[in-house]
Amino acid sequence: MATEEHKNEMDDSQRILHLLFEYMPKIASERKVDRLLVLMNDLGRSIVRSDRCSLWLLDKEKRELWTKVAHGVDELRIPMEAGFAGHCMTTGESLLVEDAYNDERFDRRSDEKTHYHTKSVLAVPLKNSVGKVMGVYQAINKQGEPGYFTPKDLENLSLIAVYSAKTVESTMLNAELEATQRDIIHILGDASEYRSQETGDHIQRVAEVSYNLAKFMGLPESYCQKIRLAAPLHDLGKIGIPDAVLNKPGRLNTTEFAVMKTHSVIGREMLRASKRKLLRFAAEIAGTHHERWDGTGYPDGLKGEDIPLSGRICAVADVLDALSCPRCYKEAWPEEDVRAEFIKQRGTQFQPELVDVLLDHWELFYSGYRNRRI
Ligand code: C2E
Numbered sequence: 093m094a095t096e097e098h099k100n101e102m103d104d105s106q107r108i109l110h111l112l113f114e115y116m117p118k119i120a121s122e123r124k125v126d127r128l129l130v131l132m133n134d135l136g137r138s139i140v141r142s143d144r145c146s147l148w149l150l151d152k153e154k155r156e157l158w159t160k161v162a163h164g165v166d167e168l169r170i171p172m173e174a175g176f177a178g179h180c181m182t183t184g185e186s187l188l189v190e191d192a193y194n195d196e197r198f199d200r201r202s203d204e205k206t207h208y209h210t211k212s213v214l215a216v217p218l219k220n221s222v223g224k225v226m227g228v229y230q231a232i233n234k235q236g237e238p239g240y241f242t243p244k245d246l247e248n249l250s251l252i253a254v255y256s257a258k259t260v261e262s263t264m265l266n267a268e269l270e271a272t273q274r275d276i277i278h279i280l281g282d283a284s285e286y287r288s289q290e291t292g293d294h295i296q297r298v299a300e301v302s303y304n305l306a307k308f309m310g311l312p313e314s315y316c317q318k319i320r321l322a323a324p325l326h327d328l329g330k331i332g333i334p335d336a337v338l339n340k341p342g343r344l345n346t347t348e349f350a351v352m353k354t355h356s357v358i359g360r361e362m363l364r365a366s367k368r369k370l371l372r373f374a375a376e377i378a379g380t381h382h383e384r385w386d387g388t389g390y391p392d393g394l395k396g397e398d399i400p401l402s403g404r405i406c407a408v409a410d411v412l413d414a415l416s417c418p419r420c421y422k423e424a425w426p427e428e429d430v431r432a433e434f435i436k437q438r439g440t441q442f443q444p445e446l447v448d449v450l451l452d453h454w455e456l457f458y459s460g461y462r463n464r465r466i
């Protein structure tokens with residue numbers, strides 16, 4: 093009866109509307125591609141009422157499609173040409189299959205591997221903003237009547253595929269930009285390290301020690317992550333220090349040390365005009381990592397809690413590394429001397445609580461230096 097059918101269709105759009113309202117806020121706020129895929133897979137499954145649903149994304153380099161399932165540890169991967177998903181991927185056409193085993197495009201190997209029985213299949217291509225196929229939305233085994241997917245299911249899945257493509261694209265772009273930002277920070281950090289002929293990876297070690305100090309101080313994870321990302325730039329200003337001073341084999345005289353001290357301000361000035369919060373945070377670290385708790389540090393002679401926390405943390409990490417490793421002007425200190433120096437400088441050079449954390453977890457902090465080849 094026509095009115096009955098109309099009513100069912102209305103119920104179905106109500107149901108889908110509810111699903112969209114439930115999922116959209118979660119999807120819109122998700123920044124990780126793999127968690128986004130898990131959400132999209134759940135949403136697709138509920139919308140078309142299938143037993144399984146996967147949003148497969150193209151990995152061009154490996155020529156594979158990949159996705160992620162809720163409780164699966166690893167990603168799932170299939171060759172980009174295989175089976176229905178592969179067909180949809182390469183032709184850019186949707187598929188509506190009632191019985192997979194009667195279709196020559198079916199790749200039985202996946203059923204054999206997973207002891208699953210595929211019957212009905214629905215697959216729609218996912219196109220990016222310039223119309224290229226970037227993946228496939230695939231639903232398997234319609235639940236309930238009529239036992240296979242209908243053109244209406246195809247229409248519904250195609251609609252969310254358009255939305256998914258946009259969301260996945262912008263999430264990937266964001267991830268790419270963040271990774272680029274991290275890379276650039278490391279390249280800049282390495283540049284200052286390279287010039288000063290440091291052996292090893294001072295920059296990364298200072299970042300890790302800062303991260304752990306922040307963690308044991310009970311600071312929020314987001315802050316700990318931030319300091320780990322920004323600490324590699326603490327000595328960026330050394331780029332502006334003449335070679336004769338930066339790499340002088342012996343002790344610096346007063347004039348030379350005055351020049352050396354400017355690395356703190358140079359670094360701060362280079363970074364602080366940035367519009368990126370993370371780089372302004374790095375500016376704070378560059379400008380304050382040589383301040384001392386008792387107010388006798390440089391460049392501003394800040395004292396106690398007037399010194400930004402990031403600078404107080406990085407000061408401990410920087411000196412731990414400087415004492416524990418050889419420099420162009422000195423040998424590495426013996427472990428006991430390094431420890432004794434921190435006890436001596438507790439409350440003078442360094443914030444007492446930070447020294448306590450360092451000593452409480454000395455094994456963790458120092459073990460990285462004990463077995464270093466130098
Ligand atoms: P750096 O070598 O990474 O040292 C960072 C900080 O670790 C130093 O900041 C200082 O607080 C501490 N530190 C390093 N070595 C010693 C040490 O033997 N004894 C003690 N008590 N503390 C130490 P500071 O002093 O502001 O120096 C900043 C940077 O200036 C140093 O970074 C290093 O690149 C350079 N520098 C300092 N002194 C000399 C020197 O005598 N000769 C040369 N060539 N460079 C020096």
Ligand code: SIN
Pocket residue numbers: 125149150151152158167
């Ligand atoms: C891809 O972008 O295709 C692969 C990246 C990932 O596996 O997270």
Ligand code: SIN
Pocket residue numbers: 284285286288289290294327330410414
């Ligand atoms: C470096 O920049 O390579 C080491 C000097 C420092 O720790 O300040």
Ligand code: FE
Pocket residue numbers: 326327355381382
């Ligand atoms: Fe420094």
Ligand code: FE
Pocket residue numbers: 326327410
């Ligand atoms: Fe340093």
